[in-house]
Amino acid sequence: HLLSMRTPTAMIVGLVLCPCGILLTLTGTLAPNWRQVSLIPNQPIDFVLEQGIWDLCSERQSSHQRSCGQADELGYFEQMPVRVAQGLMPTSLVLTLVGLVVATLGVRCWQEEPRPVLAGVAGLVLLLSGLLSLVPASWYTHDLWALPAPDGSTLVVGYSLVLSYLGSCLEILGGLALALSFHLCCKEL
Numbered sequence: 001h002l003l004s005m006r007t008p009t010a011m012i013v014g015l016v017l018c019p020c021g022i023l024l025t026l027t028g029t030l031a032p033n034w035r036q037v038s039l040i041p042n043q044p045i046d047f048v049l050e051q052g053i054w055d056l057c058s059e060r061q062s063s064h065q066r067s068c069g070q071a072d073e074l075g076y077f078e079q080m081p082v083r084v085a086q087g088l089m090p091t092s093l094v095l096t097l098v099g100l101v102v103a104t105l106g107v108r109c110w111q112e113e114p115r116p117v118l119a120g121v122a123g124l125v126l127l128l129s130g131l132l133s134l135v136p137a138s139w140y141t142h143d144l145w146a147l148p149a150p151d152g153s154t155l156v157v158g159y160s161l162v163l164s165y166l167g168s169c170l171e172i173l174g175g176l177a178l179a180l181s182f183h184l185c186c187k188e189l
Contacts, residue, residue: 011181018170018178080139126171
């Protein structure tokens with residue numbers, strides 16, 4: 001027992017990817033730019049409407065004048081993909097925090113040996129949290145052009161949606177890496 005077990009690479013990978021994932025998912029959840037609406041008829045050419053899951057902002061790109069809290073005249077926030085995102089994105093963030101706490105307890109930080117069962121459970125929790133944020137991002141993307149927007153305007157994917165996707169994927173990969181810790185339990189038996 002003189003040689004203590006080194007922290008497995010999979011655990012380290014999981015503990016690196018998941019915090020990166022939660023930062024991207026948090027930014028994607030809070031920033032009001034899941035979709036950009038531009039070239040709106042009867043508006044200046046540089047006028048852009050940014051639609052998030054919590055807020056609507058408008059910006060004049062030439063002067064960088066930005067105004068948030070715009071009125072939802074088209075019923076954007078009542079749409080199912082937006083409502084689902086409002087529920088699942090915060091749930092995913094909370095679950096990710098729980099998973100990271102459990103992972104920290106399972107991966108060797110202040111103890112002699114890593115706890116593979118704890119790390120594996122954390123991996124499953126983090127995998128689930130990644131899936132919970134991937135579902136609304138995917139659904140929103142699928143319905144991006146069907147969600148209400150002014151007639152004749154141009155719609156593009158916003159950076160918040162891209163960050164939510166990336167964060168979800170990092171959480172899923174990190175969760176899978178940590179879930180690999182379960183194989184260490186089998187080795188010990």
